[in-house]
Amino acid sequence: MRFIHQNLPEEANYAALEIKRVYDLPLTLEAHTLEHIFRPVPAFKGVSYQCNFQKLWHRDLERMIILTSHDLFADNKSQEDDWIFGSCWMNMYLASTARLKGRDNKPREKREVSPEHYLKRVTALILHELGHDLIDNPAYEQAVWINAQTGYQLPLGPHCTNPSCLMWECVDIRTPPQEEGWMELGGKPVTGTGIDDVLERVSENWLCSQCSSCIKKDSSWKQ
Ligand SMILES: [Zn+2]
Numbered sequence: 176m177r178f179i180h181q182n183l184p185e186e187a188n189y190a191a192l193e194i195k196r197v198y199d200l201p202l203t204l205e206a207h208t209l210e211h212i213f214r215p216v217p218a219f220k221g222v223s224y225q226c227n228f229q230k231l232w233h234r235d236l237e238r239m240i241i242l243t244s245h246d247l248f249a250d251n252k253s254q255e256d257d258w259i260f261g262s263c264w265m266n267m268y269l270a271s272t273a274r275l276k277g278r279d280n281k282p283r284e285k286r287e288v289s290p291e292h293y294l295k296r297v298t299a300l301i302l303h304e305l306g307h308d309l310i311d312n313p314a315y316e317q318a319v320w321i322n323a324q325t326g327y328q329l330p331l332g333p334h335c336t337n338p339s340c341l342m343w344e345c346v347d348i349r350t351p352p353q354e355e356g357w358m359e360l361g362g363k364p365v366t367g368t369g370i371d372d373v374l375e376r377v378s379e380n381w382l383c384s385q386c387s388s389c390i391k392k393d394s395s396w397k398q
């Protein structure tokens with residue numbers, strides 16, 4: 176599988192080692208400008224996750240990891256709610272470094288946390304997005320982000336209910352304050368929904384035992 180990065184070799188090399196260890200996937204790393212595949216969301220100074228990834232395909236339905244420094248948005252209605260760290264969409268695993276560099280979720284050019292911690296955040300994000308297609312755990316529940324001020328809801332898809340598992344969903348760097356909003360899992364509000372919260376809890380295997388036993392790789396993953 177191709178792992179295409181926007182001139183982020185350090186991040187890509189670090190993440191690739193863990194992807195091989197956890198999922199045993201054959202990876203080819205490629206640096207790319209990626210500029211022609213993204214659709215800008217000018218009002219938010221970001222890009223839509225629904226990019227023209229077909230322009231990168233060597234063959235139809237090719238799976239690929241794309242690591243970008245662009246800030247990603249799932250919609251263009253609310254700047255504070257519609258940003259995302261990454262997505263799993265149409266055989267493509269997209270991850271953004273934009274909001275992983277500081278102590279809060281604001282997009283930054285410059286890294287403010289230690290290099291090791293930043294690389295762990297990037298790796299956790301990519302492993303999580305791949306997990307959405309590689310792990311078929313029937314016990315997953317739907318996650319939803321709810322804005323406390325406006326009631327706006329952003330559906331986040333099925334996720335693991337074990338807070339010490341990498342497939343637990345993250346909506347921020349740290350759990351946001353209640354007055355800002357919260358995540359619901361299976362219709363119930365939950366806390367501990369920051370990437371750093373999960374990094375403090377996960378084992379070195381990243382996944383809970385149930386998710387580990389539900390990894391499903393058909394032949395399309397072996398290319
Ligand atoms: Zn997820």
Ligand SMILES: [Zn+2]
Pocket residue numbers: 335336337340341342343382383384385386387
């Ligand atoms: Zn799990």
